[in-house]
Amino acid sequence: xxxxxxxxxxxxxxxxxxxxxxxxxxxxxxxxxxxxxxxxxxxxxxxxxxxxxxxxxxxxxxxxxxxxxxxxxxxxxxxxxxxxxxxxxxxxxxxxxxxxxxxxxxxxxxxxxxxxxxxxxxxxxxxxxxxxxxxxxxxxxxxxxxxxxxxxxxxxxxxxxxxxxxxxxxxxxxxxxxxxxxxxxxxxxxxxxxxxxxxxxxxxxxxxxxxxxxxxxxxxxxxxxxxxxxxxxxxxxxxxxxxxxxxxxxxxxxxxxxxxxxxxxxxxxxxxxxxxxxxxxxxxxxxxxxxxxxxxxxxxxxxxxxxxxxxxxxxxxxxxxxxxxxxxxxxxxxxxxxxxxxxxxxxxxxxxxxxxxxxxxxxxxxxxxxxxxxxxxxxxxxxxxxxxxxxxxxxxxxxxxxxxxxxxxxxxxxxxxxxxxxxxxxxxxxxxxxxxxxxxxxxxxxxxxxxxxxxxxxxxxxxxxxxxxxxxxxxx
RNA sequence: GUGAUUGUAGCUCAGCUGGUUAGAGCGCUGGUUUGUGGAUCCAGAGGUCGUGGGUUCGAGCCCCAUCAUUCACCCCA
Numbered sequence: 349x350x351x352x353x354x355x356x357x358x359x360x361x362x363x364x365x366x367x368x369x370x371x372x373x374x375x376x377x378x379x380x381x382x383x384x385x386x387x388x389x390x391x392x393x394x395x396x397x398x399x400x401x402x403x404x405x406x407x408x409x410x411x412x413x414x415x416x417x418x419x420x421x422x423x424x425x426x427x428x429x430x431x432x433x434x435x436x437x438x439x440x441x442x443x444x445x446x447x448x449x450x451x452x453x454x455x456x457x458x459x460x461x462x463x464x465x466x467x468x469x470x471x472x473x474x475x476x477x478x479x480x481x482x483x484x485x486x487x488x489x490x491x492x493x494x495x496x497x498x499x500x501x502x503x504x505x506x507x508x509x510x511x512x513x514x515x516x517x518x519x520x521x522x523x524x525x526x527x528x529x530x531x532x533x534x535x536x537x538x539x540x541x542x543x544x545x546x547x548x549x550x551x552x553x554x555x556x557x558x559x560x561x562x563x564x565x566x567x568x569x570x571x572x573x574x575x576x577x578x579x580x581x582x583x584x585x586x587x588x589x590x591x592x593x594x595x596x597x598x599x600x601x602x603x604x605x606x607x608x609x610x611x612x613x614x615x616x617x618x619x620x621x622x623x624x625x626x627x628x629x630x631x632x633x634x635x636x637x638x639x640x641x642x643x644x645x646x647x648x649x650x651x652x653x654x655x656x657x658x659x660x661x662x663x664x665x666x667x668x669x670x671x672x673x674x675x676x677x678x679x680x681x682x683x684x685x686x687x688x689x690x691x692x693x694x695x696x697x698x699x700x701x702x703x704x705x706x707x708x709x710x711x712x713x714x715x716x717x718x719x720x721x722x723x724x725x726x727x728x729x730x731x732x733x734x735x736x737x738x739x740x741x742x743x744x745x746x747x748x749x750x751x752x753x754x755x756x757x758x759x760x761x762x763x764x765x766x767x768x769x770x771x772x773x774x775x776x777x778x779x780x781x782x783x784x785x786x787x788x789x790x791x792x793x794x795x796x797x798x799x800x801x802x803x804x805x806x807x808x809x810x811x812x813x814x815x816x817x818x819x820x821x822x823x824x
Numbered sequence: 825g826u827g828a829u830u831g832u833a834g835c836u837c838a839g840c841u842g843g844u845u846a847g848a849g850c851g852c853u854g855g856u857u858u859g860u861g862g863a864u865c866c867a868g869a870g871g872u873c874g875u876g877g878g879u880u881c882g883a884g885c886c887c888c889a890u891c892a893u894u895c896a897c898c899c900c901a
Contacts, residue, residue: 358892361892361893409899411898411899411900412899412900414825414899415899415900453901481901483899483900483901485899485900486825486898487894488894488895488896489894489895489896490900490901491899491900491901492901495901496901497901498901558898558899664900685900685901686900686901687901688901689900689901711901712901713900713901714901715901716901717901740859740860742859772858772859773859773860773861774860774861775861776860776861777860777861777862778861778862779861780861780862781861781862782861782862788860788861790859790860792859793859794859802859802860804860804861806861806862807862809860809861809862811860
């Protein structure tokens with residue numbers, strides 16, 4: 349027999365299978381998030397996995413465009429290309445051989461949906477969306493090429509109540525998941541804008557944002573180094589330093605930020621815009637009062653807001669944010685990257701020809717939440733058990749009898765299964781053990797006669813003889 | 825895209841400066857006499873050492889290539 353080369357199956361880089369064990373945990377997380385979203389009045393939406401590349405490109409910056417998965421056109425995709433196209437390389441070729449791409453996030457498809465359905469939708473429009481997204485990134489810890497996002501956005505209002513609700517939703521999701529030690533970092537792009545203006549660095553916002561975003565990672569000095577490398581003047585850097593060293597609680601940080609911007613206000617920075625040289629930059633002030641208002645609304649909604657922390661160094665990459673920005677980190681987990689993030693954008697639908705539609709949204713990363721939950725062992729036992737009770741049988745008559753009980757249990761809404769073969773008890777018990785099944789009902793000759801069955805709690809090892817009605821009562 | 829890291833049994837790994845039939849733990853299968861599992865004990869199955877070349881009398885170990893992995897940077901959920 350000729351030796352056949354059997355190729356062993358491998359998953360594409362950065363993708364995973366979710367077996368029953370993982371699915372149990374993921375379902376628990378997704379259900380928690382969905383429940384919270386629903387209770388805040390968000391309605392579900394799903395969009396296609398693929399979008400036209402024209403919808404996707406240019407929305408995530410150059411970096412983002414690189415990370416888009418493109419879908420090759422069907423058929424002879426090279427037929428419409430020429431030798432000249434090939435010579436000019438990828439940018440010239442790409443539009444001719446690929447028209448579609450996999451979605452990169454859920455926000456842009458949402459914006460597309462809103463624009464396409466603007467006449468049918470009732471605003472403010474709240475939707476949530478739980479679907480996978482794809483990025484051609486290099487995978488590493490907590491980073492995958494296919495992962496799920498759980499987004500909730502509301503568009504068509506600029507009320508700060510929405511921001512406050514986001515804080516509440518985050519708190520409630522985490523409460524359901526059992527995560528207690530987390531921080532909701534909050535900032536406002538307007539404050540950052542104010543900082544930029546106060547040091548007279550207009551036009552270099554993105555450089556500043558990228559650099560300060562690393563503050564907690566590489567430290568103040570290295571950030572300042574990087575800033576000077578990026579062409580910020582020594583004077584500007586000197587003015588920046590104190591802003592990044594704010595300390596104390598959120599309110600005192602806010603006050604300090606306000607003051608710092610005031611201090612550093614220079615005539616140079618404001619001469620052109622007509623803002624008084626000595627005043628706090630108007631935009632920065634606006635950001636600060638917005639943030640204060642959000643915090644006050646959070647309290648009005650009955651939350652102490654103890655997890656919320658103002659962090660002026662929070663920048664977030666996505667350039668479409670214009671107001672509040674959020675990021676959530678779990679403090680006692682080994683995974684330090686953020687598990688959730690979001691913010692307000694004033695003009696997301698503008699690129700699709702629908703300007704002035706303000707919105708705010710939040711996104712949970714299920715995959716990272718899963719990693720955190722597992723790390724902290726937060727999955728409740730009952731969430732992981734698929735079956736509640738296993739019927740153990742010995743022989744034909746007992747199996748036959750057990751089948752009736754099985755249906756009775758299932759009709760009562762209790763997930764139950766019977767070990768299909770009449771093998772040794774040891775094996776049946778081991779099966780229940782491995783499958784995390786919490787209860788066993790023993791159906792033997794004696795039990796059948798008495799109509800009282802042995803209900804065994806596998807965790808405690810206790811066993812009691814009960815009627816089927818009593819068993820149902822116990823397990824409900 | 826840049827810089828590293830690792831690739832030996834289903835899993836986690838050992839294998840000394842290259843030397844005869846490649847090891848351990850866990851897991852798995854079976855048994856410990858047939859109605860009670862999860863850390864008893866006994867036995868067993870399972871690997872062409874990522875792949876392809878090369879050096880050598882001899883390669884899991886050295887060299888080259890290649891693929892894959894993990895991690896960090898960039899960026900991000």
